[in-house]
Amino acid sequence: MRAFDLLYARYESRLFGFLLGMLKNRADAEDVFHEAFLRTLKNDAEFDREGAFRTWLYRIARNAALNHQRSGRRGARAVAQLPESDPVPRADDELGQRELLHALEGAVERLPDALSEVFHLRSSGLSYEEIADVLEIPLGTLKSRMNQMVVTLREDLKPWTAR
Amino acid sequence: MDCAVIQIELAPYHLGVCDDETRARIDAHLLECTDCLRAYLAIKRHIERGDRARPSDAAKAKLRAAVASEFRPTIAARAARALRRPVPLYQSFAAAAVIVLVVSALAPILARPNAPAPVTASGERVDTARPTPENLSFY
Numbered sequence: 459m460r461a462f463d464l465l466y467a468r469y470e471s472r473l474f475g476f477l478l479g480m481l482k483n484r485a486d487a488e489d490v491f492h493e494a495f496l497r498t499l500k501n502d503a504e505f506d507r508e509g510a511f512r513t514w515l516y517r518i519a520r521n522a523a524l525n526h527q528r529s530g531r532r533g534a535r536a537v538a539q540l541p542e543s544d545p546v547p548r549a550d551d552e553l554g555q556r557e558l559l560h561a562l563e564g565a566v567e568r569l570p571d572a573l574s575e576v577f578h579l580r581s582s583g584l585s586y587e588e589i590a591d592v593l594e595i596p597l598g599t600l601k602s603r604m605n606q607m608v609v610t611l612r613e614d615l616k617p618w619t620a621r
Numbered sequence: 622m623d624c625a626v627i628q629i630e631l632a633p634y635h636l637g638v639c640d641d642e643t644r645a646r647i648d649a650h651l652l653e654c655t656d657c658l659r660a661y662l663a664i665k666r667h668i669e670r671g672d673r674a675r676p677s678d679a680a681k682a683k684l685r686a687a688v689a690s691e692f693r694p695t696i697a698a699r700a701a702r703a704l705r706r707p708v709p710l711y712q713s714f715a716a717a718a719v720i721v722l723v724v725s726a727l728a729p730i731l732a733r734p735n736a737p738a739p740v741t742a743s744g745e746r747v748d749t750a751r752p753t754p755e756n757l758s759f760y
Contacts, residue, residue: 462688466681475674488680496687554656555663562632562664580636581668608633619625 462499469495469512472582473519479578480523482567490526494519513591516584520575520592558618565614573607576600624650627657631664 473494477487498515566577579589590600627650633639634647651658676684694702740746 459685459689462685466684470681471675474676478674487674488676491676492680492684492687495684496691499688500691555660558628558660559663559667562667566632577636580638604638608638611632612629615629619623619629 466495469515473515476516476578476582477519477523479566479581480520480575481526486526490519490522494522497522510588510591513584513588516579516582516588516592517594520579561615561618562611565611568614569607569610573603573610576603576607580604624654624657627654628660631657631661632668635661635665635668 470491474487474491477490477494478484481487481490494515498518501518566574569577575593576589579592584592586597586600586604590597593600595603627647630639630643630647634644639647651661
């Protein structure tokens, strides 16, 4: 159990953050996190020792999240939102930052699934090679998706620049 | 570069997925513009907030219990593990010393002196190695 505690401490926040980003619901993310961690430990015989444990864990978690979405087991959608701004903004720059963050959140929310998971895996701190390994796609394909993600975010946020 | 144009690039910039030219422009701009620098720090905190998300304590306890249950070793597995455990050298010496002591203590008992040869009624010693008509009664 000591080994479990060490593994858990190492991966809990980033992996859970990734699942929360994909599933948008805390209860669903906890369920999938539980399932993914348990499945990873049960199937250690299948672990390719030459590969990184982190990418293997993320791959299992991602597949579990996709299965969860496909099965339609969704709790009440509780999209993380910034707290409502004060009636009287404290400063123009803070209001501007809140608006930017709201716009960014919305843009990320609207990303297609293939680009959204790229965004969230990158936010979890994985390298390009690790993300390609998790998604089981060639590195070139990943770079292409990453560019698409950047372009999509840019286009979605352009109206914000016209304010 | 216009601040608004810079700020919509800050999330990809933080994730390190900008092209080189854009990254260089943003690097240079952030050195000069405190508004955009503050916006960058806000976006950085926002994205990293996801990294600080954690499952609830109840969820962690549930997972821990499930792992403990799933991987609890059976009695047979525990016994096998105990048998496979390498014996330290000092334990081997101690066991050998005990065996030597026990054997030494039992040696006098095990190595009994020969019992005296039976004697006939007339006092003659019987050669028990060779039965004869005279000493047959002793067999």
